[in-house]
Structures are given as C-alpha cells and as structure tokens.
Amino acid sequence: MPTSTRFAVATHILTALAVTEGKPLRSExxxxxxxxxxxxxxxxxxxxxxxxxxxSQLGSGGGALLAKAPNEIRLLDVYRAVEDTELFTVHRQPPCAECPVGANILAAINPVLTRAQTAMEAELGRTTIAEIAARVNAAAHV
Amino acid sequence: MPTSTRFAVATHILTALAVTEGKPLRSExxxxxxxxxxxxxxxxxxxxxxxxxxxSQLGSGGGALLAKAPNEIRLLDVYRAVEDTELFTVHRQPPCAECPVGANILAAINPVLTRAQTAMEAELGRTTIAEIAARVNAAAHV
DNA sequence: TTTGTGTGTCGATATCACTATTACACACAT
DNA sequence: ATGTGTGTAATAGTGATATCGACACACAAA
Known part of the structure; x- marks a missing residue:
C-alpha cells in the first residue's frame, strides 16, 4: 500500500525553497x-x-516562496498537505455481512491500523524541512 | 495510487481460520x-x-489451516508476508543529478522514511491474530 | 497603460499496480 | 478409480497517478 510520489516530491520542493533562502523559484x-x-x-x-x-509571487521575477520558517514545517505537515488516501486500505467491497468474521473483522482491525498510522505520523512530526535542508547543504558542500 | 487490500484480506483469512479452530476452510x-x-x-x-x-489440506474435506498458533502470528508477520511494495515511494524518475538539491534529497529523507516505517511496523508487531479473533468472537457472540 | 512573465487550472493521454474471472493441470482422500 | 480442492497461468477490467499541451488570469516593470 504505497504512498504516492507526492510526498517525496513535495519535500523536495520545500527543501529547494529552504536552501535558496527567500529567492523565488519558478515552477519550471x-x-x-x-x-x-x-x-x-x-x-x-x-x-x-x-x-x-x-x-506564490506572481509576475516577472516571481515564483514560489516559503510561507513559514523551515524549522516550523514538519514533514508531517507536508504529508498531510499532499497525501489524501488512507495509509491502510481495507476491503474494496465490504465483506459478507452474514458471516461472523466478515461482519466484525473491520471493526476488529481498525484500532490497530489507526495506532500504526499514528505511530508513523508521530515519527514524521519529529523532523522539519530545516533539518532536511541542512543535510542537503552538508552533502552538497563537499 | 491503487493501494492494496491484501493486508486486510489476509488478516481476514487468518482470523477466520483462528475462529473456526482447526476445521479446514476451502478457498471458496x-x-x-x-x-x-x-x-x-x-x-x-x-x-x-x-x-x-x-x-493446505488437499483432497475432499480439505482446505486451509493455520500452521502456527494464533497468538504466535503477529500482524507484522502478515504484513510482511503479503505486502511487497515499500511504504513510501520516492521519485518515479530520479531527480536532476546536477542540482544540489536533486542530487542529495533522496539520501537526506531516506533515514526519516525508514524510521517512520519502522515505527509503523513496531506497532503492528504488538498485535496477534489471537487478539483479533477474540475481538471478533466477542462481537459476534452478542 | 502596455507588455511580458509566471501562475493556476482544465482536459486528454499514458502508465502502472491491483483486482476479478476463466481455465486447467496436479495432488490427495475416500 | 473417482471426486474434490489446490495452485498457477493468462486475460481483461478498474482506479489512481503521472504526463503533456493549452489557455485565461494576475501581477510587475517600463
């Protein structure tokens, strides 16, 4: 159940904006x-x-800019901004409502899936764009 | 991105096998x-x-059976058995190798993604099929 | 005010993973 | 020997995503 590439690309975008410190970057x-x-x-x-x-700064010499300081943008914020599907997908067609298992399986596993997603998001909340940008700067500065 | 229902369905299968305690269930x-x-x-x-x-028990009266005790099957084991894509997908086509950001962004974010996935898996490792089966039994027993 | 630049959004196409379905050879139990 | 159920291949269909071209709108600069 993979995420889309949006999260990785959005992080790329924000990191680029953080590295170039205030200079507008065109989408191109x-x-x-x-x-x-x-x-x-x-x-x-x-x-x-x-x-x-x-x-966004319109007109000539314009482009995209950060609206917040890089150390105030958590990867969790990026994740929530661009990713809209649930991390775990359950049955595409609802299971048999007459079967003892089919009727209750979703309610039984949902709490676990929620906890797992929460744990993942908590981890993403511990890193900011500023840290990613610093790591990129350090690597590019060699 | 077409997310997979395999994990949810596999959990459903194992729970059904656990609930019916040793009786072979046909795939049908x-x-x-x-x-x-x-x-x-x-x-x-x-x-x-x-x-x-x-x-699997072949022949007439056969079907699928659990190979381990339900309390020895963690949801993490199920996840790893049936899910084969990475949780986070990165750039489909590798980013520009000449750009300072493009050349280093993947290495910069990979540790974070790994930590997030590990946190999620650790949470899945805390629940077993036995617990899910018990919850289903309790709900169906009303 | 005029001109140029860049954004924001729409529509159409291509691509990929997953699900669904049919079909059939093989293995085991009775 | 017969029937039942598994395991795998091949095919088609579906949904989300990514890609490309095009164009109206807004702002900046002269």
Whole structure:
C-alpha cells in the first residue's frame, strides 16, 4: 500500500525553497530539479499553499516562496498537505455481512491500523524541512 | 495510487481460520466471507503458506489451516508476508543529478522514511491474530 | 497603460499496480 | 478409480497517478 510520489516530491520542493533562502523559484525551475513536468509542481504548490506552507509571487521575477520558517514545517505537515488516501486500505467491497468474521473483522482491525498510522505520523512530526535542508547543504558542500 | 487490500484480506483469512479452530476452510468458503473470488484467496494463501503461517489440506474435506498458533502470528508477520511494495515511494524518475538539491534529497529523507516505517511496523508487531479473533468472537457472540 | 512573465487550472493521454474471472493441470482422500 | 480442492497461468477490467499541451488570469516593470 504505497504512498504516492507526492510526498517525496513535495519535500523536495520545500527543501529547494529552504536552501535558496527567500529567492523565488519558478515552477519550471523546480520541475527541472525534480525531473518532471511543471504542471505536477504547480499542482503540489497549490496544495502546499492551501496548507499555508508556501505562497506564490506572481509576475516577472516571481515564483514560489516559503510561507513559514523551515524549522516550523514538519514533514508531517507536508504529508498531510499532499497525501489524501488512507495509509491502510481495507476491503474494496465490504465483506459478507452474514458471516461472523466478515461482519466484525473491520471493526476488529481498525484500532490497530489507526495506532500504526499514528505511530508513523508521530515519527514524521519529529523532523522539519530545516533539518532536511541542512543535510542537503552538508552533502552538497563537499 | 491503487493501494492494496491484501493486508486486510489476509488478516481476514487468518482470523477466520483462528475462529473456526482447526476445521479446514476451502478457498471458496473464505472467498464468500471476504466477498471476492477464490483465486484472490488462493494467491494470498500461497504467500501465507510460504511465510509459514498457513498450510493446505488437499483432497475432499480439505482446505486451509493455520500452521502456527494464533497468538504466535503477529500482524507484522502478515504484513510482511503479503505486502511487497515499500511504504513510501520516492521519485518515479530520479531527480536532476546536477542540482544540489536533486542530487542529495533522496539520501537526506531516506533515514526519516525508514524510521517512520519502522515505527509503523513496531506497532503492528504488538498485535496477534489471537487478539483479533477474540475481538471478533466477542462481537459476534452478542 | 502596455507588455511580458509566471501562475493556476482544465482536459486528454499514458502508465502502472491491483483486482476479478476463466481455465486447467496436479495432488490427495475416500 | 473417482471426486474434490489446490495452485498457477493468462486475460481483461478498474482506479489512481503521472504526463503533456493549452489557455485565461494576475501581477510587475517600463
């Protein structure tokens, strides 16, 4: 049950904005760095802006900017901004309601799945874009 | 991204086998309870048998059986047996190797993703099929 | 005010993983 | 020997995602 590439790409975007410290980056520039189309970037920027993580400078010399300090953007915020499917998917078609197991299995496993997702999200909440940017800077500075 | 229902269905299968305590269940019976085709069940049973969680009784009156005690099967074992994609997918096409960010972003975020996945798996390791079966029994016993 | 630039969004196409279904050879129990 | 059930292959269908081209709108600069 994989996540989409949106989370990884969105983190890439925010990290790039953090590394270039306040200089607006065009969606086309970001697309080059990510190696994808500009439309993909714009779609993600739209979600990130809606979540209050980025803003856009229109007109010539414009581009995307961070709306918050890098150390105030947790990876969990990014995850929630761009990922919309549940981590665990259950039965596509509801199981047999007459069977003892089918009628109760979903209620029985849901608490466990919720706990597992919460544990994962808690871990994502411990890292910020600032830390990722620092790691990228250190690696690129060699 | 088409997320897989395999984990939920496999848990359903094992719970059903645990609830019926040693009586072989045919893949067709399990398919009815899950509300899917028998081939889907067989495919999952094949993976579960390979992981040492189930075994099959051939011939008339046969079917699937648990190969271990329900309290020795953790949900983590089920997850690993049937789910083969990574939890987090990164860039589909590798990012620009010339850009400072593109060249280092994957190495920078990988440790975080690994920690998040580990936290999720640790949570799945705390629950066994026996507990799920008990919860289903309690709900069905009303 | 005019011009240029970049965003934001729509629609169509391609791609991938997963599910569903049919079919059939093989193994075991009675 | 017969019937039953498993295991696997092949195929088709589905849903989410990614990719590409195009265009209206907003802002900045001259």
């Amino acid at each position: 520039d970001l697309a080059t760095s990510v190696n994808t189309g500009a439309v993909v970037i714009r779609g993600l920027l739209s979600r990130l802006a809606e979540a209050g993580l980025t803003r | 019976d399990l398919a009815t309870s899950v509300n899917t085709g028998a081939v889907v069940i067989r495919g999952l049973l094949s993976r579960l048998a390979e992981a040492g969680l189930t075994r």
